[in-house]
Amino acid sequence: MPGAVRATITGFGSAAPERVMTNHDLEKILDTSDEWIAKRTGIKERRIVSDGETTSMLATRAAKNALASAKIQADELDLIVCGTVSPDMPFPASACFVQDAIGAKNIPAFDLSAACSGFVYGLTTASQFVETGKYEKVLVIGADCLSRVADFTDRGSCILFGDGAGAVVLEPTSEPDKGVVHTVMGADGSGWDFIHVPGGGTRHPTTHETVDEKLHYVKMRGRDVYKFAVDKMQWLLGDCMEKCGLGVDDVDMVIPHQVNIRIIESATSKYNFPMDKVYVNIDRYGNTSAASIPLAMDEAVKKGAVGPGSTVIIVAFGAGLTWAGATIKL
Ligand SMILES: CC(C)(COP(=O)(O)OP(=O)(O)OC[C@H]1O[C@@H](n2cnc3c(N)ncnc32)[C@H](O)[C@@H]1OP(=O)(O)O)[C@@H](O)C(=O)NCCC(=O)NCCS
Structure with a gap:
């Protein structure tokens, strides 16, 4: 418009x-x-x-x-x-x-x-x-x-x-031709227990017992999260390209949630994204949750991997289950 x-x-x-x-x-x-x-x-x-x-x-x-x-x-x-x-x-x-x-x-x-x-x-x-x-x-x-x-x-x-x-x-x-041109978000609360911290809220208020039972720590179903993550990252990438009429050649960089290199490679290979168009810093930071994408974006900008005029897709998913993506023209 x-x-x-x-x-x-x-x-x-x-x-x-x-x-x-x-x-x-x-x-x-x-x-x-x-x-x-x-x-x-x-x-x-x-x-x-x-x-x-x-x-x-x-x-x-x-x-x-x-x-x-x-x-x-x-x-x-x-x-x-x-x-x-x-x-x-x-x-x-x-x-x-x-x-x-x-x-x-x-x-x-x-x-x-x-x-x-x-x-x-x-x-x-x-x-x-x-x-x-x-x-x-x-x-x-x-x-x-x-x-x-x-x-x-x-x-x-x-x-x-x-x-x-x-x-x-x-x-x-x-x-x-600038700005946040497309966003998508979703959630599936039925998968709440894939990754969660059970204690410390109103369901299990903190007591000596909840601490003894380690309910204040992250509980994760790793393999289930893995499958969900690959599927969702693929779906989000597809949505962010399709809704903006973009092909792989039109995208300068995918900056995915730094979750696991195997998940990132599986998801991006579906569209044949070459890995030099996929920003990865998980080797040095691990999974930093909500920080992962903006930390990687800042690094990518500072390194000159993306800059004014670049078309960037960001994709994330996590506990909730939640997922979200955006197409951004810098
Ligand atoms: C957690 C994760 C790395 C585990 O990798 P995996 O290949 O699925 O491994 P599995 O859980 O199937 O375990 C395989 C074996 O390795 C073992 N193992 C698990 N963690 C290990 C570790 N840190 N070191 C050594 N061995 C380990 C398991 O005990 C299992 O041993 P077994 O075969 O003798 O039972 C992987 O499932 C994953 O990344 N999932 C997504 C989790 C995630 O990203 N969460 C955040 C979402 S925002």
Whole structure:
């Protein structure tokens, strides 16, 4: 539609903890090996928060970087949306901690819970406010510290996760070939138990017993998640190309949720995407949940792998079950 306003990304930022946990570090505490983890997942190392470091601290660093990249001040923002499932506290929202830390005053700030799809859900939600003209400058964050809820005695799940944060600034554009041109979201609550943290909510409020039973840790049905992930990533890629009339040659980069290299390769090979059009940094960060896509996007921009004029598809899925994708013209 000529003249229609879209949301476009004007700034990128990310942050990761200093502390590196390699597969060899995990070998010392678990019955596992660097070879098994690297071969089955593509992960070599991940970043893990230190004592006292929180999700909102990483989110704040990512947010400041995104604001600097967009060349705007915190007091110019109209809204903050933060995708996370590992907030500093059950409430208030981590977005409110970020708002305070960056010095934004009175603007709305809320968290959005869609696990690994959290950033794409957040981008989609925030884009609506920009497209309708309600808000002009919106900060969208994806931030998680799943190491805080990972069971480091469960080799089937804890090896996957790393901590991090990524953020973008959205602003309106009327340029016809620019911005967030397509978004898609979905959920299937019947798959809630594929990946979940059972304790600490109203179903199993925290007691000594829930802690003894380790209900405050991530429980995952790895193989079921794997099948769901391949199917959904394929479906999302197809949707993001088809709805925009794009073929593989028209797409400059797919930036998928950094979930598992085998899942990423299976899904993208369905459309014969060459791997140089698929951005991967899982080897260094693991699965950082909602942070994974914005962290990878920021890295891809900084490396010059994508830039102004690039057509990028982002695809994510996670606990819920949830899934979401977007086609973005940078
Ligand atoms: C978790 C995952 C890596 C496991 O890989 P897999 O190839 O499916 O492995 P399986 O679970 O079938 O286990 C195969 C064997 O390896 C063992 N194993 C599991 N984790 C291991 C580890 N870290 N190190 C060594 N061996 C391990 C299992 O015990 C099993 O042994 P057995 O055959 O003697 O019973 C894989 O299923 C996966 O990535 N799933 C998706 C999970 C995910 O991405 N979750 C987040 C979604 S947002």
